[in-house]
Amino acid sequence: MTTPSTARVRLTVQLLGVLAGVGVVGGCVRAPQPPPPPAPSGRPGLVVLSDVDPRIHTDIRYATAHNFVGRPVDGYPEPLCLLTDAAAAALRRVQDAALATGHSLKVYDCYRPRRAVDDFLTWAGQPGGQQMKAEFYPRVAKSDLFEQGYLGARSTHSRGSTVDLTLVDVPAPEQPGYVPGQPLVACTAPRDRRFADNSIDMGTGFDCFDPLAHVASSQVDATARRNRELLRRLMTDAGFVGYDREWWHFRYRDEPWPDTYFDLPVARSSAG
Structure with a gap:
């Protein structure tokens, strides 16, 4: 009672x-x-990919003017590929498997700071600034890039375990440098007409904001489909997950920072 x-x-x-x-x-x-666990210290333990595997080629486009905004992107003072140690180790395993097929990996972008994503967001909301439209988004309006999923207000790249990449033959053909102001060709054009990237034919160029770049597009030829399938198989076998709208985009499934978006610059000083 x-x-x-x-x-x-x-x-x-x-x-x-x-x-x-x-x-x-x-x-x-x-x-x-x-x-609760302590808050992240602000340093995700990034490594420089070329220190982990110097065999992997790099072409860090956002540190240059050869990208969809037409200038170096905020947060890229150095043309480096930074990744978490786990993702870099997995990518080394992919490189071993790729070499067995007569190919090598080439990365376009790896860790991407939040300030770079904010730079994209600001650019997308401003009038003009479309000097690279003819190459990178010839059939999509600039104002639709976020709505159609080609850009996002947050990016998995900022968590340090996502990479944009392709395959090149071994030995890799020489690639001419991009000259600002040179005539542009649509990324959807046949391989022998678009920018002379030394990638094997994936059906479009890198960062091609177009339905033709969707992984399952039926509009690319059989060679491009086989090459996309090879890249996806190599990556998924090593624990990466692809993105259906971009044949080049892969996230390491067991990423160590799945909910944290970092803003360290892309520089060697950010490693460690």
Whole structure:
């Protein structure tokens, strides 16, 4: 039987428990729960991919003017591929498998700071600034790039375990440098007409914001389909997950920072 005085004692215990952050179950005091894990220190433990595997080619487009905004992107003071140690180790395994098929990996983008994503967002909301439209988004309006999923207000790249890449033959053909102001050709054009990237034929160029770049597009020829399938198989076998709108985009499934978006610049000083 519960007396009024007992009820008052139980209520007092419950109130004290709430104030102290202690749980009360059935009138009994429950032990305090362990504190939440500490907040990230701000350094995700990035490594420079060329230190992990110098065999992998790099063509870091956002550190140059050869990208869809037409200038170096904020946050890319150095043309480096930074990745978490886990993703870089997995990519080394992909490179081993790729070499066995007579190909090598070539990366276009790896870790991408939040400031770069913000730069894209600002660019997309401004009038003009479409000097690269003819190459990178010839059939999509600039104002539709976010809505159609080609750009996002957040990017998995900022978590350090996502990479944009392709395959090149071994030995890799020489690639001419991009000259700002040179005539542009649509990324959807046949391989022998678009920018002379030394990638094997994937049906479009890199960062081609067009349905033709969707992985399952039926509009690319059999050679491009086989090459896309090869890249996807190599990557998924090593634990990466692709993105259906971009044949070049892969995220490491077991990424160590699945909910954290970092803003360190793409520079060697950000490694470690």
